[in-house]
Amino acid sequence: MHGEDVTDWKSFLNDWGLQFNNVIHIINYLNTYPLILSLLGLKDIIVPHQLESVQKDWINWFNKFTHEIDKQFFKPYWIPLIDNSYDAFIDISSGKFPVFAIHYFFFEPFRWYKEFYFDDITEVLLSPDTGFDIKKAGKKAMLKNGEK
Numbered sequence: 001m002h003g004e005d006v007t008d009w010k011s012f013l014n015d016w017g018l019q020f021n022n023v024i025h026i027i028n029y030l031n032t033y034p035l036i037l038s039l040l041g042l043k044d045i046i047v048p049h050q051l052e053s054v055q056k057d058w059i060n061w062f063n064k065f066t067h068e069i070d071k072q073f074f075k076p077y078w079i080p081l082i083d084n085s086y087d088a089f090i091d092i093s094s095g096k097f098p099v100f101a102i103h104y105f106f107f108e109p110f111r112w113y114k115e116f117y118f119d120d121i122t123e124v125l126l127s128p129d130t131g132f133d134i135k136k137a138g139k140k141a142m143l144k145n146g147e148k
Contacts, residue, residue, distance in 0.1 A: 007059050007062065007063060007076040008059070009056055009059060012055070012059055012076055012077075015077070016076075016077050016092055016093075019077070019092035019093075019097075020051075020055065020079070020092060022092075022097070023051060023079050023090055023092060023097070024048045024051055026090065026097065026121060026125065027045065027046060027047065027048050027051060027081075028047075028048045029125055030042075030045060030124075030125075031045065031047055031048075036124060040099070040117055040124075042081060042082065042088060042117075043082070044082055044083045044084075044085075045081050045082060045083065046080070046081060046082070046083050050083065051079070054079075054080050054083075055079060055080070057080075058076070058078070058079070058080050058086070059076050061086070062074055062075075062076050069110060069111060069112065070112070073111075073112040074112075075091070075093065077091065077092050077093045078090070078091055078092075079091075079092060081099070086102070087101055087102065088100065088101045088102075088117075089101075089102065090121065096119060096120040096121065096122070097120070097121040097122075098116055098118060098119050098120065098121070099116070099117040099118045099121060099124070100114040100115060100116045100117060101114070101115045101117065102114055102115070103115060
């Protein structure tokens, strides 16, 4: 373990409980719109009743990181979106709940990086009613955040 970086479930809920509870509603909503998930390229996202278990597993995994590059990049307040995978997350540290995938750059300088699908989940959630172009906005977010 790495001292102050260690997060347990109780401290996670103390720090992020309100935001975490909002994710239940986001996950539930996304699961009712398979077209949105398809446009995002997200398959097999978790369902609301899995959320607590998935997050506990993520926190447990997070606490086992020993390499500095991993400890600096990963955060306990990221919520895994994909069942049995740590490839896509919602960041609950921002009120906009950005959605992103993670990738590893296997050449020097070795590093992890984020590929943002969206900077603001609200745009995605309202897209069936507003006609918001999910594909276009997702590409714009990736470009804005320095991804190609």
